[in-house]
Amino acid sequence: MQRSIAIAAAGAVAVIVGGALVATTILAPADRLAACRQGNVAGGFDRLGGPFTLVDGSGATVTDADVITEPSLVYFGYTSCPDVCPVDNARNAAAVDVLEEDHGIAAQPVFITIDPARDTPEVMGDYARNMHPRMVGLSGSEEQVAAAAKAYSTYYAKSGDDPDYYLMDHQTMTYLALPGQGTVEFFGRDDGPEEVAERTACLVAAAS
Known part of the structure; x- marks a missing residue:
């Protein structure tokens, strides 16, 4: 009787260990990502981010594959803000500096204009260099910028009628994009x- 109980108990332990092993090997990657996040996106994070074609500060046409080559904090705004x-x-x-100094991770801030009429590639390049040596500033045509903003589900609109001194209404989320992973998180203005x-x-x- 005791031998039967011992065998049953051993079987139960094996099932538990086996289940834990399956959970670790199969479920852990998604679980770990979820454990790191505070943001939530209806329909999943696959809905944020995607292919884009823009123009960098040197005037070269670049795609998301050219830009997102390391962890990137992607922000949409404008230099006259x-x-x-x-x-x-x-x-x-x-x-980005904290990531490198405290975690040994090389990352980059990416700034995409929502005001390409004033933020030419040259303007964006100068702004980015003045802000941080690793920052990437991107502009493009109205259509290219609109497509990039749509990919990230970010909103923007011109405010005011003055052709030179108008403002832009826009969302202020920062998106974390990882190479080969896409967008995995977003940060609000209160996150230090x-x-x-x-x-x-x-x-x-x-x-x-």
Whole structure:
């Protein structure tokens, strides 16, 4: 009787261990990504991000495959923005420094204009260089910018009738895109550079 109980108990342990092994080997990657995230997207993160074709600061046409070659903090805004864009871009630049210094991860801030009429490739290149040596500034035609914004489900619209001194309404999310993974997280304005770096490092580790 005791031998039967022992065999049954051993079988139960084997099932538990086996189940844990399956969970670790099959479910762990997705679970680890979910454990690192605070954001949530209806329909999944596959709905955010995707192919784009834009123009970099040197005037070269680039695609998402050319740009997202390392963990990238992607932000849509414009250089004439009087308030939120400089703060958000500075936060993203600081997060990149924290990632490198504290986690040994090379990453880049990516700034995509929503105002290509004023933000030419040259303007974006100068802005990016002044903000951070690793920042990538991207512009393009109205159609190219609209397609990139649509891929990331980000909203923007011109505000005001003055042809030179108008503002742009826009969302202020920063998207974390990983090479070969796509968009895996987004950050709000209240997330500080340390928080952005910590979650990014967690997601980079989970995705590798």
